[in-house]
Amino acid sequence: xxxxxxxxxxxxxxxGQSMTLQCAQDMNHEYMSWYRQDPGxxxxxxxxxxxxxxxxxxxxxxxxxxxxxxxxxxxxxLLSAAPSQTSVYFCASRESGRNYGYTxxxxxxxxxx
Amino acid sequence: xxxxxxxxxxxxxxxxxxVTLSCxxxxxxxxxxxxxxxQPPSRQMILxxxxxxxxxxxxxxxxxxxxxxxxxxSFSLKISDSQLGDTAxxxxxxxxxxxxxxxxxxxxxxxxxxx
Numbered sequence: 001x002x003x004x005x006x007x008x009x010x011x012x013x014x015x016g017q018s019m020t021l022q023c024a025q026d027m028n029h030e031y032m033s034w035y036r037q038d039p040g041x042x043x044x045x046x047x048x049x050x051x052x053x054x055x056x057x058x059x060x061x062x063x064x065x066x067x068x069x070x071x072x073x074x075x076x077x078l079l080s081a082a083p084s085q086t087s088v089y090f091c092a093s094r095e096s097g098r099n100y101g102y103t104x105x106x107x108x109x110x111x112x113x
Numbered sequence: 114x115x116x117x118x119x120x121x122x123x124x125x126x127x128x129x130x131x132v133t134l135s136c137x138x139x140x141x142x143x144x145x146x147x148x149x150x151x152q153p154p155s156r157q158m159i160l161x162x163x164x165x166x167x168x169x170x171x172x173x174x175x176x177x178x179x180x181x182x183x184x185x186x187s188f189s190l191k192i193s194d195s196q197l198g199d200t201a202x203x204x205x206x207x208x209x210x211x212x213x214x215x216x217x218x219x220x221x222x223x224x225x226x227x228x
Contacts, residue, residue: 004207033215033216035218040122040220041220042117042204042216042218042219042220042221043204043216043218045215045216048215056217081114088156090158092158098164099146099147099163099208099210101148101150101160101163101206102150102158102160102216103160104150104157104158104159106155107156107157107158108155109156
């Protein structure tokens with residue numbers, strides 16, 4: 001099925017470890033974004049991209065890096081995991097023209113101990 | 114920056130009844146989009162309904178409809194004939210079509226449909 005694929009679905013990290021959350025979409029969407037969801041706080045934008053080779057920071061970018069080498073892939077890297085990064089992470093994509101809303105991945109639940 | 118406020122953290126409704134979820138937002142622009150997303154216990158975020166600000170007609174999708182009051186900056190979601198499968202968290206979201214279309218989300222309303 002077409003859509004946004006996120007891996008892994010669950011992950012436990014130790015403080016200081018690094019890891020990459022993978023995101024891939026097969027809808028040829030130009031726009032891709034990473035959000036984190038914390039209890040009672042809705043979704044907050046971490047980083048976003050408007051096309052291959054172009055990324056920018058969102059509301060809460062500290063501790064995360066992104067790159068966009070292809071239209072399909074938009075990985076999120078945690079540089080040195082901290083307990084404050086315990087959250088659910090969502091990747092989302094949408095077309096660059098008229099805004100029909102996001103298609104979301106199924107999310108990654110990350111726990112940092 | 115725009116803000117989105119959902120003032121009802123939790124709501125409940127009896128099966129087959131109607132419920133309305135509230136959302137207000139703040140912007141100085143005229144051209145924008147508003148959305149309601151549903152997040153069931155499975156965690157998957159699903160687009161429920163979409164409204165373009167320049168359209169005066171309220172959007173409708175089957176049992177879901179909105180009451181869009183542009184001057185009041187209000188965007189409520191009405192769910193008619195509530196079903197058990199409507200139990201979920203509902204997020205209101207705001208987006209410009211420019212600025213990479215980044216969306217700002219409210220904190221969500223947890224809706225429980227009771228049998």
